[in-house]
Amino acid sequence: MKPEWYEQLSTATELAELGFRFLPAADLSEGRHSQIRVGDIGGFTARLGLGISLILRPEEPEVLYARFADDHGETLSPEVTQPERLFSGRVPLVEIPLAPTVATLTGLYARYVAPGRTLPAVSRFISPRLIEPGGRVTCYHEQVRRLRIPLGVVGDVEAPAEDPVTAAESAIIDIERDLIFNSFLATCQWTLHTGNHITADGTQFRTPYTSADTLYSRSLLSLDCRYSEFGAHLTLEVDYAPEPDTSAVRGVLSALGEHWPDNDLLPDDLPFDVLGAIAGLHLTIQPMARQRQWLDEGDDSTLIGLYYLIAENDSLPAGPAGPLREFLTPYAHSPHENIRDRVAILAQRHGLTDLSDNRPQRTEARALPAPFERTT
Structure with a gap:
């Protein structure tokens, strides 16, 4: 009937x-x-x-x-x-x-x-607005929110390579290829982290972002790739217009629980196709409590990933210094020497001198590498 x-x-x-x-x-x-x-x-x-x-x-x-x-x-x-x-x-x-x-x-x-x-159609692998190093592809929606969550490090954490960029790039290429077959994403990417982009005068440059639109809501989903001696630290970034039916979003999150059990990082206003796109990445999202536990146990790879989560968020209206101070301060007094040393180096980068005054003498190998100098 x-x-x-x-x-x-x-x-x-x-x-x-x-x-x-x-x-x-x-x-x-x-x-x-x-x-x-x-x-x-x-x-x-x-x-x-x-x-x-x-x-x-x-x-x-x-x-x-x-x-x-x-x-x-x-x-x-x-x-x-x-x-x-x-x-x-x-x-x-x-x-x-x-x-x-x-x-x-x-x-x-x-x-x-x-x-x-x-909205304008995506073009193949390049945005007309991405014309110079440091440029960003932006989301079309007027009322836009940003989600940034850490996805962990790609590379050999147990045996860090001398060239973390090369060690991690093959894994990142595999992730980028999978985006083409993600049924919630448009078939073409605005940017590719492992590809080359060209300025108006013909100069090639690299970008830390791999970005694509979701198929339905046209949210902008990006993978932000930054490096340390451990490999590539990935941050998932989504610019989106909020979904008003938050109860339905929570229902979808529950149904997709195998992808992110007891996860606290995905908000209940994400558009439905964004949830499908993230699940289609087939990447594990660790709960923040577990990441904090790893930090308490002295895992400075996790510290670097959470540092990049804040430091490379260009949507912070007053810059990253305030949020970084709040994040780094507790770990400046960590019982683990490697965590204290790493906090001092990162704090010094951003002029947080009170967190770096006691920084021991370190070699430059301990500093984070500049990952985008290569153009080929």
């Missing part, structure tokens, strides 16, 4: 004009499926064959589910299948409950379909 809201949605002119499609009512009445795909929202040119499907669970007739990164085609079928990908495992399932109203669906369109159709 078709739900009460079906007639209103399937005949709504405003939904049809936005590209919503609905199954014939007869396909809903057969009762052959535990889940029925009742419709979808068009296609997305950046990802052929992918869109947002509208799913009905017959035991919950008052709810309509929106499934992101699902297959769709010219023919609309009631069959519901698990989304799959060709490489590196399955697509994370992002499915959210909706009130089955015209207003709810038009809001979904405005936040997750319209941005991909109204």
